[in-house]
Amino acid sequence: MSVKSYREAINEAMRQEMQRDETIVIMGEDVKGGMGGSAGVDEAWGGVLGVTKGLVAEFGHERVLDTPITESGFVGAAAGAAATGLRPIAELMFADFMGVCFDQIFNQAGKFRYMFGGKAVTPLTIRTMYGAGMRAASQHSQCLYPVFTHMPGLKVVVPSSPYEAKGLLIQSIRDNDPVVFFEHKMLYDMSEEVPDEPYTIPFGEANVTREGDDVTIVAMGRMVVFANQVADKLEAEGIGCTVVDPRTTSPLDEDTIIECVEDTGRLVVVDESSPRCNMATDISAIVSQSAFGALKAPIKMVTPPHTPVPFAPEIEDIYIPNPDDIEAAVREVVGYS
Amino acid sequence: MQLSREELLKAYRDMRMIREFEERLHVESAAGSIPGFVHLSAGEEASAVGVCMELRQSDCIAATHRGHGHAIAKGCDVSSMMKEIFGRRDGMCGGKGGSMHIADLDMGMMGANGIVGGGPPLVCGAALTAKTLKTGGVAVAFFGDGASNQGTVAEAMNLACVWELPVIFCLEDNGYGEATSTKFAFRGDQLKRAEGYGMPAVRVNGHDLFEVNEAMREATERARSGGGPSFIQAMTHRYYGHFEGDSTAYRKENEIKEVIAEMDCMMLFRQRVTEAGLLEASQMDEIDAEVLDIIEQAVVDALAAPPPTEADLLTDVYVSY
Numbered sequence: 001m002s003v004k005s006y007r008e009a010i011n012e013a014m015r016q017e018m019q020r021d022e023t024i025v026i027m028g029e030d031v032k033g034g035m036g037g038s039a040g041v042d043e044a045w046g047g048v049l050g051v052t053k054g055l056v057a058e059f060g061h062e063r064v065l066d067t068p069i070t071e072s073g074f075v076g077a078a079a080g081a082a083a084t085g086l087r088p089i090a091e092l093m094f095a096d097f098m099g100v101c102f103d104q105i106f107n108q109a110g111k112f113r114y115m116f117g118g119k120a121v122t123p124l125t126i127r128t129m130y131g132a133g134m135r136a137a138s139q140h141s142q143c144l145y146p147v148f149t150h151m152p153g154l155k156v157v158v159p160s161s162p163y164e165a166k167g168l169l170i171q172s173i174r175d176n177d178p179v180v181f182f183e184h185k186m187l188y189d190m191s192e193e194v195p196d197e198p199y200t201i202p203f204g205e206a207n208v209t210r211e212g213d214d215v216t217i218v219a220m221g222r223m224v225v226f227a228n229q230v231a232d233k234l235e236a237e238g239i240g241c242t243v244v245d246p247r248t249t250s251p252l253d254e255d256t257i258i259e260c261v262e263d264t265g266r267l268v269v270v271d272e273s274s275p276r277c278n279m280a281t282d283i284s285a286i287v288s289q290s291a292f293g294a295l296k297a298p299i300k301m302v303t304p305p306h307t308p309v310p311f312a313p314e315i316e317d318i319y320i321p322n323p324d325d326i327e328a329a330v331r332e333v334v335g336y337s
Numbered sequence: 338m339q340l341s342r343e344e345l346l347k348a349y350r351d352m353r354m355i356r357e358f359e360e361r362l363h364v365e366s367a368a369g370s371i372p373g374f375v376h377l378s379a380g381e382e383a384s385a386v387g388v389c390m391e392l393r394q395s396d397c398i399a400a401t402h403r404g405h406g407h408a409i410a411k412g413c414d415v416s417s418m419m420k421e422i423f424g425r426r427d428g429m430c431g432g433k434g435g436s437m438h439i440a441d442l443d444m445g446m447m448g449a450n451g452i453v454g455g456g457p458p459l460v461c462g463a464a465l466t467a468k469t470l471k472t473g474g475v476a477v478a479f480f481g482d483g484a485s486n487q488g489t490v491a492e493a494m495n496l497a498c499v500w501e502l503p504v505i506f507c508l509e510d511n512g513y514g515e516a517t518s519t520k521f522a523f524r525g526d527q528l529k530r531a532e533g534y535g536m537p538a539v540r541v542n543g544h545d546l547f548e549v550n551e552a553m554r555e556a557t558e559r560a561r562s563g564g565g566p567s568f569i570q571a572m573t574h575r576y577y578g579h580f581e582g583d584s585t586a587y588r589k590e591n592e593i594k595e596v597i598a599e600m601d602c603m604m605l606f607r608q609r610v611t612e613a614g615l616l617e618a619s620q621m622d623e624i625d626a627e628v629l630d631i632i633e634q635a636v637v638d639a640l641a642a643p644p645p646t647e648a649d650l651l652t653d654v655y656v657s658y
Contacts, residue, residue, distance in 0.1 A: 023469075068496065070492040070496055072488060073458050073493050073496040074458075074496060076455075076457075076459050076462065076492075077458050077459070077462035077493075078462060079458070080399070080447065080458065080465075081462035081466045081469075083447065084442070084447070084462065084466040085466045086462075104455075104458060104489075107455065108455055111438075112448070113655065113656065114433055115433060115440070115448070116441075117430035117433050117653065120442055121656055152654050175656075175657070177655045251658070
């Protein structure tokens with residue numbers, strides 16, 4: 001056990017898995033950095049935010065590959081390599097870039113197994129950065145996990161902390177289906193105790209971070225941190241919150257969410273992704289269909305507005321669902337009559 | 338001509354198998370017995386066979402939506418393919434892929450593809466696997482003149498050069514992307530484009546098995562010995578429309594009739610091997626008859642086979658559930 005950042009936990013997961021399995025290769029833009037450059041260095045960056053640092057030194061250039069800026073090319077290559085005997089980890093630097101390689105993910109990798117009658121195995125992991133808060137604006141800040149969740153054949157993972165990230169990434173790498181792993185760029189410096197040895201966290205099993213009698217808050221990714229902050233604050237006032245982190249949006253642990261709603265009778269879903277057709281709408285519909293009788297109040301969704309992510313800090317901060325927004329939603333459902 | 342008798346007989350048989358397979362589907366499609374879309378490759382046999390002759394079972398190919406010929410040339414089971422095209426449960430893909438997604442990874446056939454240009458990046462992946470695991474394998478991307486303008490093809494060619502991958506890019510140029518002629522949709526020179534990415538490129542008559550094979554032999558040797566990717570542009574023609582049922586109003590009636598009369602690949606092959614005394618016409622006639630029987634049986638079996646069940650609808654979305 002030792003204190004690690006989200007970034008370090010992810011790096012360690014990859015390193016330990018690559019030590020164990022020679023068929024694991026990493027590919028992406030500047031996962032090393034410096035190839036062909038006049039400085040002649042092997043690793044100028046180790047990833048744009050340093051997440052893949054040190055891996056080429058341990059595993060060599062044949063297992064850690066830089067790519068040209070060619071997402072369709074290398075994500076497609078990762079899909080083809082996965083179907084033919086490698087276990088690739090492809091990095092889609094920003095999830096916002098999915099537009100230039102989406103076919104290779106949802107129509108190719110995601111569908112091989114089904115279209116080929118069960119004969120294909122595609123153990124592909126795509127790691128990608130998501131989320132607002134870094135002032136990176138519209139094309140570098142989106143939460144696109146709902147789009148991938150929609151696609152049968154893909155699995156989607158949204159880790160909320162360093163401990164979650166390491167276990168879920170190891171699980172993703174070992175999983176024999178294509179997995180898209182969403183790393184929130186604002187969580188890279190978050191630190192907590194993380195086991196030093198490899199471990200896995202199963203998909204489709206939500207983490208209930210705390211229990212309370214009055215309301216269930218379902219939150220994903222960075223929003224879990226905010227939800228827990230709000231729960232702490234409201235506990236002092238006698239409002240008890242259950243906080244559920246689904247960990248994976250596909251598969252989704254519907255049973256745990258429904259059980260918690262049946263206990264509390266109230267649901268707030270916090271989702272940083274854009275409000276139309278996001279996880280908040282998905283979870284609300286599932287609960288509404290399966291636990292209608294248990295609800296004492298309408299379901300409340302806490303999401304950004306239906307806009308691209310703005311640049312100026314003042315309005316980006318309004319855009320992102322924050323603890324105050326979550327608190328207001330909780331008070332509303334608790335006060336409903 | 339360096340091909341052995343066995344190789345010549347097999348090449349002829351494979352081409353004939355593809356031709357009769359496609360011709361039969363043309364008939365069945367007109368009769369309404371095939372669900373969905375089929376895209377026939379009749380006319381293009383020599384490029385599929387001339388290329389796949391050089392491949393091992395473990396080498397990989399990815400094809401286009403017009404992929405039956407490549408699958409047969411790669412050694413996929415004809416009966417299983419027929420059942421798949423008819424949507425049967427024990428078809429090659431369990432009846433869940435159909436003509437456009439026909440695949441057999443055990444035979445190194447990574448699939449026909451419903452997305453134009455979808456294959457080349459996947460083939461770079463298969464080549465990366467071969468290079469990383471040091472199998473000595475190569476991978477072939479078949480794509481058309483229509484696909485040659487897709488970004489994925491450009492990316493795959495560049496990536497193959499940058500990573501020095503054992504890929505052979507085989508462009509089967511049949512002059513049409515769906516209903517639009519290459520004369521409209523393409524500018525410049527395919528070979529110069531490929532050379533521009535950094536790989537050697539040749540143009541061959543796609544109706545001439547020997548020309549295709551010679552180019553492929555050189556490309557395969559280059560790839561297997563670590564010399565990186567190559568590009569072959571095979572000039573060819575598809576005898577039928579883009580898809581069956583297509584109104585081929587975009588080309589003149591006698592355009593294909595002329596091609597068939599002057600450069601049909603099996604006619605050229607027969608002429609060549611009989612004139613050179615390599616094979617007897619009667620041997621090839623025997624093959625013709627045998628192939629027709631196999632195709633007939635495949636259709637009979639496919640028509641008699643059951644469709645997938647309701648439970649089959651839900652299986653194999655994931656490995657784990």
